[in-house]
Each structure stands twice: as structure tokens, then as C-alpha cells.
Amino acid sequence: MLDKPRDYCGIFGMQNHPDAALLTYYGLHALQHRGQESAGIVTSHFDEEKDRWVMPAHRDFGLVLNVFDDQEIFEDELKGRAAIGHNRYSTTGASKNPANIQPFRVHYRKGNIAIGHNGNLANAKQLRDRFREEGVLFQSTSDTELILHLISHSQKDTQLEQVLEALEQVEGAYSLVMLTDEKLIAVRDPNGFRPLALGKVDDSYCVASETCAFDIIDAEYIRDIEPGEVLVMDLDADIDSEPESYHLDAEYGTDTSQCIFEYVYFSRPDSKIFGENVDKVRRNLGKYLAKEHPIDEIIQKDTKHKPIVISVPDSSNTAALGYVHENQKLGFECKFEIGLIRNHYVGRTFISPGQKSRDQKVRTKFNTVKGVIENRSVIIVDDSIVRGTTSRYLVNMIRQANPAEVHFLVSSPPIISPCYYGMDFPTPKELMANRFDRDIDAMAKEIGVDSLRYLSPDGLVDSVKEANVSPKGYCTACFTEDYPVPVNFGIEKEDNEIV
Numbered sequence: 001m002l003d004k005p006r007d008y009c010g011i012f013g014m015q016n017h018p019d020a021a022l023l024t025y026y027g028l029h030a031l032q033h034r035g036q037e038s039a040g041i042v043t044s045h046f047d048e049e050k051d052r053w054v055m056p057a058h059r060d061f062g063l064v065l066n067v068f069d070d071q072e073i074f075e076d077e078l079k080g081r082a083a084i085g086h087n088r089y090s091t092t093g094a095s096k097n098p099a100n101i102q103p104f105r106v107h108y109r110k111g112n113i114a115i116g117h118n119g120n121l122a123n124a125k126q127l128r129d130r131f132r133e134e135g136v137l138f139q140s141t142s143d144t145e146l147i148l149h150l151i152s153h154s155q156k157d158t159q160l161e162q163v164l165e166a167l168e169q170v171e172g173a174y175s176l177v178m179l180t181d182e183k184l185i186a187v188r189d190p191n192g193f194r195p196l197a198l199g200k201v202d203d204s205y206c207v208a209s210e211t212c213a214f215d216i217i218d219a220e221y222i223r224d225i226e227p228g229e230v231l232v233m234d235l236d237a238d239i240d241s242e243p244e245s246y247h248l249d250a251e252y253g254t255d256t257s258q259c260i261f262e263y264v265y266f267s268r269p270d271s272k273i274f275g276e277n278v279d280k281v282r283r284n285l286g287k288y289l290a291k292e293h294p295i296d297e298i299i300q301k302d303t304k305h306k307p308i309v310i311s312v313p314d315s316s317n318t319a320a321l322g323y324v325h326e327n328q329k330l331g332f333e334c335k336f337e338i339g340l341i342r343n344h345y346v347g348r349t350f351i352s353p354g355q356k357s358r359d360q361k362v363r364t365k366f367n368t369v370k371g372v373i374e375n376r377s378v379i380i381v382d383d384s385i386v387r388g389t390t391s392r393y394l395v396n397m398i399r400q401a402n403p404a405e406v407h408f409l410v411s412s413p414p415i416i417s418p419c420y421y422g423m424d425f426p427t428p429k430e431l432m433a434n435r436f437d438r439d440i441d442a443m444a445k446e447i448g449v450d451s452l453r454y455l456s457p458d459g460l461v462d463s464v465k466e467a468n469v470s471p472k473g474y475c476t477a478c479f480t481e482d483y484p485v486p487v488n489f490g491i492e493k494e495d496n497e498i499v
Helices: 020-030 072-077 125-134 144-153 159-165 261-266 280-294 317-329 357-364 389-399 440-447 455-468
Strands: 009-014 038-047 052-054 056-060 082-088 104-108 111-121 172-178 183-188 197-201 204-208 220-224 229-232 244-247 308-311 339-341 366-368 378-384 407-412 450-452
Touching: 009 020, 009 111, 009 172, 009 183, 020 038, 020 072, 020 082, 020 204, 038 111, 052 111, 072 172, 082 111, 082 172, 104 144, 111 125, 111 144, 125 144, 144 159, 159 183, 159 339, 183 204, 197 229, 261 280, 280 317, 280 455, 308 317, 308 407, 357 366, 357 389, 366 389, 378 389, 389 407, 440 450
Parallel strands: 308 378, 378 407, 407 450
Antiparallel strands: 009 082, 009 204, 038 052, 038 056, 038 082, 104 111, 111 172, 172 183, 183 229, 197 204, 197 220, 229 244, 339 366
């Protein structure tokens, strides 16, 4: 697998639409990049024969196209005018436990409820220990299940009150979609770590982790769910009915701390998150990278050709364009070239036997355009370096194309600490910046380049804030170790589970 951090999941919800399950399927397909291990959809409808509300579900391991590969799933199984869906990414071990595939659904004294979660609960260990003492049996190893237990244990009169009371007891990162017999509920934690947006299609509301999921179903983007907001949509609401909005009162780190890495890498460039287009922000990252590291301070050799800037496709394409454009504005000659080609048809299970399997995996994913690179001064722009293994293999491939020199620019600061709010990072000792004690020259030697340069933490924040109309703050913990919400660091975290 390639050397990049991974987001745990993407979520989607559809209210009061005759094709709720099908539209959710399309939404999950657009959000496939947020989770590629498993997918699931839960719907809700009143069963006349059984004289009660039911929540059918279809969940399995695999990509969305593989999990929902039969039209009969939508015609016969996933009935109802409301649905929620979930794409999941996990690491190892419990990732193969089918009980962890979301959305989860339960039936308790107040009826049915299903939930899909993007994020991590910072106080999950404490909650799990409490429930264990009370004799609660767990069906999964996911922290998401804890929210359902909090709801079912609440003594409040209504289901909505129970949901609100449960949410007041959880801390950390959680963007949620919940489905009850009567309502679709969308939630963002008070810090707003993970994105969640509200849209509308055919007079029905929908919610999604990113707005690219609205585009695929021709839905209108209305606004973001606000940090700390609980948005409640009745499933049988009139066309002109507005969702009800509630706000959580959290006593911990309530300053908004939206995940800045969503802009750097996770989100699709055609999405709008945190109030701004991702493409615009990524161009700004390249712009600030050029201000801090202009090309005339990088190039060491004179050649008869202009220096070329190449991206590591696809996530760094836009930042590379921004870097070139700003250098040209500054009067420095360079041009953007397609020097690396990505093979989009390599699956996650591509077999690469032998001792050079990691190198082979990189080669099945990327190849160089030798005629573009040969005898040129090459500047590679990438969004991040985690362990450094893939970067080293990519640089080696480019060296084999006989460039004059190779430099590496990163449109984010060195990653020095793990994320506890919904991203999968290696342990601190596995991060390249820590292994080399943040010695940039030693890191450059490790990946085989003539020089290595990063965007500074201040440059990252300034570039995002300049591009973004939102005045809210951002979480930069993976670059700064400044965690906005306290985390139990004794947690052994694997596969979004609490061990």
C-alpha cells in the first residue's frame, strides 16, 4: 500500500426520497477515496405486513461498486424513502471483522436507530471501561458502538433527547449520520474536526462528508453543518419544512479546530469543505510554497532547458500548478510537466511477490515519462511525506530517467505526530521526520534527492486562511503536536478500535 495517511471513512444520508438507497449508493461512490475497505447502506420504511418500522441493511467488504453489484439490492432489499451510507477504511487485524462494517443498526425500547461515523472519540477508552463495569456486551471493536450504548442507556423521554444527551458525553472527532424511524440526523462535533455538508435534491435533504457526493446526484449544496450542530430532518416532512437545529454544549476544547489535512490531501479537489473549494486552497498551498522556496533558490545546475515542476498524481496536481504559477509571477522561469503517470487500474489487492514487493507496488502505480525528465532540472511537488518509503522509490524511478538534478518540495510541514481524530497515521517512531530527528538534509539523503523543502506550519495556516472565507480555526496536531482535545494516549489504537 502507498505511503500516505488514510481517512477512516465517508458518510452520506438521504431524507424522504423515493430513490433514497440508490442516491446514497451514488454518494458513496463519489466518496470512495475516504474509505476503500467496506461499504454499507441502511434504509428505513414501515412494513405493512409486520405492522412495524424496519431497517434493512446491505453491508460487505470491498469497494462500493463491488458491494452493491446487483440491481435487486435496491429494488427488493433496500426499501424506503430514507437511507444512510458509510465507506470505511481500516488498518489491519479487526478490519476483517464484519461486525465493524457500518452503518450500525440496533433496535431498542424507543425503536430503531442506525449510525455512520467519521472520526475518533477521544474518551472512548473511559466510556468502554464504564460500560464493561456495567456488564454491557459489545458487538464490535469500534468506538462508534459506544454512541449507541449511550443512547440506549439514556432515561430521557424522547429518542431525540436521548441522542442529544448521548452526544454531550462524547469527546473528540465525530461527524455522524443517524437514521431513526422518523428522522435523519446529522451531527458535527463542537470542534468541527471532520467535514459534513447539507444539500438538497428534488425537495429532499441530503448530507455528505464532501460536496462531490452532491454533484454526482445533481444536488444543490446549501451549507456546512456547523461545528457542534445537530441537524434533525423529519422523514415525512412537507416540501417547505426546514430542518430543526440544535447545538451541543461541550466543556472541553470548544475552539473550532477543523482538520487542515483535509485540504492538504484527503478531500477531492472538486469538493467544497469548511466553506471553501479544495482546489482553491491547494493552489494557495503551492503559492505559499513558492514564496518560501522560490525556484531560483533551489536549482543548482545550468541546463539549456527550463526547470520543470512535476506532481505526484493525483493529490498534489493542484499545489504543483500553484507553485509554478507563483514562480512565474515572481519572474522565475519554470514550467509544469507531466513527468509521472499514474495507473488508475491498480487494485488494493494487486499481487506483487518477491523481495522487492514494495518497489513493485510503486511501479505498478506510477511510471515516468522519460523524454520529459531527461537532462532536466526536476522539482517534484508532493502533498506530504509519511514514512518516506514511497518517496524514495519514486525518486529512484525518476533518477533512472537521467535528470540533471532532482529536488523535492512538500506542500505541508513535516508530519511529526499521529492523529487521534479520525485519520490513520503510523506511530511517531515510524514517521520519517522523527526517525531523522527532523534533520532535513538527512531526510533528503534518505529519499535520494539533491534537496528537500517543506512548507512551514505558519505558511500552511496562512495559505489556508487566505483562501478560506471561514474565520474558524484549524487542527494542525500532526505537524505541531498541539492537540486541541485531550486524548488518552494510553489507548492502543488499531482499526479505529479501542483495545
